[in-house]
Amino acid sequence: MLDSCTNSQERWGGVHQLIDRWLAERKQMVMNYTQLRKRQAPSSAPDTELAAFCDTLVDYLSAGHFEIYEQLMREAEDFKDQRGIELAHQVYPRIETITREAVTFNDTYGQPDCGVDEETMQARLHHLGGLLHERFELEDCLIEVLHTAHKDMLSTV
Structure with missing residues (x-):
């Protein structure tokens, strides 16, 4: 999953600062996910x-829904x-379903x-990882x- 994030950042980094920041957040989230999946058990702290x-x-999730998707739609409409x-x-309904799972x-x-049962949390985290x-x-x-679609148009503006 981390390789996928790195490849995306290399392919689209620099296109727009907002997307750059969002892809950096994605990478951090994946690193946090990986760390959480590797742990044996939480400490008492x-x-x-x-x-x-x-x-x-x-x-x-918030940046995607309230910033990135709006901007991409606006660009497509423009x-x-x-x-x-x-x-x-076609894609947004599935993204929204995944968002609901992540928010849950x-x-x-x-x-x-929150009184975590580690085994249950890890199973739900694993499922969430697939959805993400x-x-x-x-x-x-x-x-x-x-x-x-817009790269050539933007370079002539």
Whole structure:
């Protein structure tokens, strides 16, 4: 999953600062996820690994929905890119479903001292990891289609 994030950042880094920041948040979230998946058991201290993952998860989800997707749709509409608009309408419902799953995970585990059953949390985290991987692919597809469609137009502006 981390390789996928690195490849995306290399392919689209610099396109726009907002997307750059978002891809950096994605990479941090994946690193937090990986750290959390590797642990044997939480310590008796506050669960900082789980809190760090949930914090980056919510930041990433929020940036996607309230900044990135809006900007990509606006760009598609500005360039009258029917293909991009149609793709967005096909992809967004699945991204929203994955978002709901991720928010449910955060609501369950994102509060300090939430009384984590490690085995159950790890199973749900593993499931969420698969969903996030799918989401990354969908998001990358949106960015690639919209960036590729408008790259030549932007260079002449």
